[in-house]
Amino acid sequence: MAGLSPAVADATRRNRMERARPHYLTLDGGQIRLWRRGEGADLVVVGGLTLAAEALANRLAALNPGWRVTAIELPGIGGSTPLAPVTVEAVASTVGKAIELAGFGDFVLVAHQLAAGLLPLLWKSLGERVRTVAVGGGWAGRWKETVGGDLDIAPRQDGAHLNMLWHHLRDRQLLRPDNPHMPAKDGDIISGADELSQTFVAAATRPEAYAGLWKTCLDAQPSAAPEGCICVDTLSDVCAALEGIDLPAGGVALPKAAALPGKAVWHEAVQTRRGLVHLRRCGGEGTPLLVIPTGGGSSAQFEPVVTGLAEGRQVFSVDYFGNGLSEKLDRDVTVAMLADDMAALIEAMGFDRVDIWGSHTGSLVGLELAVRRPELVRKAVLEGPVFIDPDFQADLLDNYFPRIVPDKWGLHLQLIWHWRRDMFMYWPWYRVDRAAARDLGVPSAEDLHLYAVGILESGPTYDQAYRSAFKYDTASRLPLLKRPALICAGPNDMLVNGVEESEKLKVPGVRTTLTPTTVWWPAPEPDAAAATLVLYDDYLRDEAGV
Missing domain, CATH: 3.40.50.1820 (Alpha/Beta hydrolase fold, catalytic domain)
Structure with a gap:
């Protein structure tokens, strides 16, 4: 391991x-x-x-x-x-x-x-x-x-x-x-x-x-x-x-999970050299596209990306170790470690190289993977890379991550629900004041439930990957990138400043743009979401610089 x-x-x-x-x-x-x-x-x-x-x-x-x-x-x-x-x-x-x-x-x-x-x-x-x-x-x-x-x-x-x-x-x-x-x-x-x-x-x-x-x-x-x-x-x-029942040992291995037709999402548990990884997949053939999510919960909320980019591709979103339905490992996580986890996954799936789509924490993991293992990455879409000043970084690391442990009376349930709910209203969530209010709106109960389940699946290790993003030095790592990348964010993304900060670095092969919306957030405006997916798709299909 x-x-x-x-x-x-x-x-x-x-x-x-x-x-x-x-x-x-x-x-x-x-x-x-x-x-x-x-x-x-x-x-x-x-x-x-x-x-x-x-x-x-x-x-x-x-x-x-x-x-x-x-x-x-x-x-x-x-x-x-x-x-x-x-x-x-x-x-x-x-x-x-x-x-x-x-x-x-x-x-x-x-x-x-x-x-x-x-x-x-x-x-x-x-x-x-x-x-x-x-x-x-x-x-x-x-x-x-x-x-x-x-x-x-x-x-x-x-x-x-x-x-x-x-x-x-x-x-x-x-x-x-x-x-x-x-x-x-x-x-x-x-x-x-x-x-x-x-x-x-x-x-x-x-x-x-x-x-x-x-x-x-x-x-x-x-x-x-x-x-x-x-x-x-x-x-x-x-x-x-069972006493007295004498049966032969079961020796038949379970069949491998297979793709569902059309754009139906299907699931697979993949054993890698670093642990068991849970994937949400769409399509069974075509160019492989690895969707690397934000930290915190599962990749379930990224289904619009997985299905929206599945035409002619086999798309798979990953739950980090410690998050969602992947194996829970006891370790002090860094973005470099997460990038190595992704490399192990790509190798276990038998791909020579893949395209990357990553958001927030996932954008940093995609960046680090492309820097450390450029031979595995064809092109990358990096949404909302983290650029924060040291004081804000320390504030986030001290206050952003509540302790979440299952409680026999269910006391943790309301903590998770309202923590996730407040995230859509304030940035950061713990500054509940008018100046910190966001323009996203409160999601539907069904969407909030999806987010809450992702945290519940993750349990006490939910913050491992999440914390690593706030410790990463994006400004020093981005200039080392040698693979083509599109750095982007929607207008209401709390990390939209990453587009401007990336543009200042003028890294060869890196484009920057604002997208019409953030497609994986709850209930985006349909035309804006469709236009954003077209932007991603066109960039990934363009062979220039590959």
């Missing part, structure tokens, strides 16, 4: 072996995300409405050594594409297709709590030869009467929907299913804040989809388990249910 000390590299390897890893299966019309951990015979678990698939894989693998555990996220949860409409038949069919595509031979199927409602239909598609264990079906059946199927968790401007979902999930573990006013004295181990956050983030990715699945699966709860199904109360009881 280049760039890591031997001790840190060894600890990282051990950590990877001890937790579930994500994988994306591409089906007709969408993808399903799996989480896998362990080696041995195949144990396939379906669930995720009260405990994340990631957590299910980790718990079952720890409890059942000698089994290879694969947990399937239901469509609409986490990284799995939602269904429309949501019916129990459609959910079961999609899960069945994912199991078939994964190439399992003999396996044991575990249905966790509400997933028991899928078993009759799964048996029809998979065959009754599949040995089945239902976990916690008694709890799920009682929720139909005591909790009900209607969840009001659609995004709202005050962010209260986040707390509603958090406490819905927490209460399903804390409270008796037959009396939701009393704490339960039996059942599985109660999730700590970190594991509860895993479950919450997977559910909150698309709250309306979660609400639809909750109702659908609750309504489908059977009055009795299918004949031959082993019923147990807790995940800890699965070990006893």
Whole structure:
């Protein structure tokens, strides 16, 4: 693991072996995300409405050594594409297709709590030869009467929907299913804040989809388990249910994620020499274009760039290590380190060289990559590179980054929501006064939710890449650039001064311009966004100076 000390590299390897890893299966019309951990015979678990698939894989693998555990996220949860409409038949069919595509031979199927409602239909598609264990079906059946199927968790401007979902999930573990006013004295181990956050983030990715699945699966709860199904109360009881079952070790590797048709965004987890990287991709052929995002959250908000530049290209946006859905590494991050991460990604994907589009932190990473590894970069669009004076730099580093840690009561949720909301109103966000007001406007609740989920996915490491941008000396590094680059920014970008500062340096091969708008910000004016994308596209297609 280049760039890591031997001790840190060894600890990282051990950590990877001890937790579930994500994988994306591409089906007709969408993808399903799996989480896998362990080696041995195949144990396939379906669930995720009260405990994340990631957590299910980790718990079952720890409890059942000698089994290879694969947990399937239901469509609409986490990284799995939602269904429309949501019916129990459609959910079961999609899960069945994912199991078939994964190439399992003999396996044991575990249905966790509400997933028991899928078993009759799964048996029809998979065959009754599949040995089945239902976990916690008694709890799920009682929720139909005591909790009900209607969840009001659609995004709202005050962010209260986040707390509603958090406490819905927490209460399903804390409270008796037959009396939701009393704490339960039996059942599985109660999730700590970190594991509860895993479950919450997977559910909150698309709250309306979660609400639809909750109702659908609750309504489908059977009055009795299918004949031959082993019923147990807790995940800890699965070990006893597996006694005497002798299956061959699962040896088939999961198929590689494949492109979805047209301009549909698809996901891939790519193992590089520096760690596991999450990508959002569009297109499967053409010139590769790497989209490097701002720091802080995920690259989800950059979908307008990914899809808008996908004609004739294969575009992929990246989550930094420590951000979004990429691996969380414990390290003191610099822009140079992030550039080396990008080089490792390009090499892992087998590209000789790529075009770069980077914004804010991403523009600095793209610049540093082109300086350090010019052979990997054809051309670059660098939006809003950071030029700040030393006093403001110190002020930002001291005040810009609140400490964000999952809290068992969900206290971190309102911090994240209003922190992200204030960013659109003030620059910097912590100067809440008239002189610091911005001209962007408050985004819709749906857009704010997207930003909040990116921070929630990142967790305590959200600020690693973000901080590196405020420590970078752009003025001294830009003159070292030897690859063609367009430096730009929209008129309301708080870093628009980077265009003027870059122009002063008069670097050969570097153009500067203002763009009509910032296309990845919420609800840009459509004509301005289209014109900005044309500007990017024309520049990247121009062979001059390449």
